Amino acid sequence: DARVTQTPRDKVTEMGQEVTMRCQPILGHNTVFWYRQTMMQGLELLAYFRNRAPLDDSGMPKDRFSAEMPDATLATLKIQPSEPRDSAVYFCASGSSYQPQHFGDGTRLSIL
Amino acid sequence: QKEVEQNSGPLSVPEGAIASLNCTYSDRGSQSFFWYRQYSGKSPELIMFIYSNGDKEDGRFTAQLNKASQYVSLLIRDSQPSDSATYLCAVLYNQGGKLIFGQGTELSVKP
Numbered sequence: 001d002a003r004v005t006q007t008p009r010d011k012v013t014e015m016g017q018e019v020t021m022r023c024q025p026i027l028g029h030n031t032v033f034w035y036r037q038t039m040m041q042g043l044e045l046l047a048y049f050r051n052r053a054p055l056d057d058s059g060m061p062k063d064r065f066s067a068e069m070p071d072a073t074l075a076t077l078k079i080q081p082s083e084p085r086d087s088a089v090y091f092c093a094s095g096s097s098y099q100p101q102h103f104g105d106g107t108r109l110s111i112l
Numbered sequence: 113q114k115e116v117e118q119n120s121g122p123l124s125v126p127e128g129a130i131a132s133l134n135c136t137y138s139d140r141g142s143q144s145f146f147w148y149r150q151y152s153g154k155s156p157e158l159i160m161f162i163y164s165n166g167d168k169e170d171g172r173f174t175a176q177l178n179k180a181s182q183y184v185s186l187l188i189r190d191s192q193p194s195d196s197a198t199y200l201c202a203v204l205y206n207q208g209g210k211l212i213f214g215q216g217t218e219l220s221v222k223p
């Protein structure tokens with residue numbers, strides 16, 4: 001089965017460090033989504049891309065978060081500098097006009 | 113603000129019973145609706161989607177849509193302990209593929 005691949009699976013780092021999360025969407029999917037999930041807020045959409053172009057990043061704190069899609073097989077989400085409140089599970093999902101979204105396994109991020 | 117509302121639960125049902133999960137949405141123009149299942153510590157997994165009014169069945173799962181009432185439901189027949197999870201309702205926001213998720217309903221199936 002085709003899958004969305006996310007790396008790393010787990011990341012523990014100290015406050016102030018840069019964090020980079022990567023996502024490989026399902027081949028043929030042209031839309032990539034980044035979500036953050038916490039117990040308090042549930043599943044929040046941070047940003048999404050279509051055909052590698054950013055469509056909406058209104059859910060993302062602009063001062064420290066950035067999302068890019070350098071090519072069709074790679075999406076990245078960066079946090080710099082990281083803060084303890086960024087601790088969460090970050091999911092990438094991909095889809096298309098004809099395929100609903102499928103999620104990767106997530107990156108569990110802990111900022112100490 | 114487009115919203116999707118679900119009861120957070122937990123919803124507890126005995127094994128073999130029918131579990132009924134409900135979802136309401138605010139945007140009357142919404143056309144596509146999805147149910148995801150999320151086990152604790154895992155990622156959301158798509159289990160059903162529905163576009164037309166009425167019922168759609170897939171195995172033990174039935175999705176029901178009533179656009180006039182802005183209501184979507186998921187029925188799980190012959191519930192099993194392995195169905196214990198959080199069920200997320202999602203509504204397609206625009207043709208770009210953006211989904212609006214509800215907060216999820218936690219289902220517990222007791223043996």
